Amino acid sequence: MTELAFSEPKRSEDHRTRAARTKRTRTRAQILDAVLATYPGESLSSPAVVDDILNVAKLSRATFYKYFTSLEQAVEELGAQLADELTVSYALIYEDLVDPKLRAATGFQLFLSRAAIDRHWGSFVSHAQFLSRDAGTLRQIAMDLNAGIASGDFKISDLDTAIDLIMGAKAEAIRQLTRAPRSRRYIEHMATMILQSLCVSPADAETATRDASERLHLHAPARLTWWQPFD
Incomplete structure (x- = not known):
């Protein structure tokens, strides 16, 4: 009788998918936490900009735009x-x-x-x-x-x-x-x-x-x- 084998690669792939999803969720939350901490800036005459968000979140500009097209969308x-x-x-x-x-x-x-x-x-x-x-x-x-x-x-x-x-x-x-x-x-x-x-x-x-x-x-x-x- 031929013995059936479980597919280990699929199991590893599922793990990688879950890990990537968790990372995306965490990064998105990190950006939004930084928006909350900096918006609207020190005063209405100097509103927060993306650089302010990046400094607080400690993320790159490329990472920010991977999740949001603009500061307004994040807000x-x-x-x-x-x-x-x-x-x-x-x-x-x-x-x-x-x-x-x-x-x-x-x-x-x-x-x-x-x-x-x-x-x-x-x-x-x-x-x-x-x-x-x-x-x-x-x-x-x-x-x-x-x-x-x-x-x-x-x-x-x-x-x-x-x-x-x-x-x-x-x-x-x-x-x-x-x-x-x-x-x-x-x-x-x-x-x-x-x-x-x-x-x-x-x-x-x-x-x-x-x-x-x-x-x-x-x-x-x-x-x-x-x-x-x-x-």
Whole structure:
């Protein structure tokens, strides 16, 4: 009887393919990490360029262009990844929340907490169209506002204007958070004022913000990989 033999070359080829794929994934992540660390540069008048990315990533120009056709493409991909990450963060923190006031206060503080914990993240989202009108984060805000309108917790005459108000507050708060360390209390003050702008009473706004903050700082360390305690 002829004995069948296993094909060792194929097994080695599969190993090489997996190793190459792992290397490509690691290099791509290395480039995007460097984009996050350098974008948008020291100031708006001197934005990051590819050389800045290469210096941080310690990679050649040829390697960069093997993965991305331009810095703009890398920025766009990083923005999409961060948006997906934030969507997952919302889901992990929101999963058992029903009260629209608590949801709104939690979402606002979650976003600003991310910027307080990582100033590079805050700088990137401030300048990479992350806070633009077509950003995915707007869907969550619109859902929370509509839920609050339906429940009677929020009194809003125009939804688009309310969204602009919240996004404008987020953008300015993030700029402040990236310029100098800001306290947890600063973020809570901002969230309370946002709720009051939606016609929530001062007492209810303070209660919702406090409860949301306590819950966020209690559960986030175990649920969010990027979370770091801060005061």
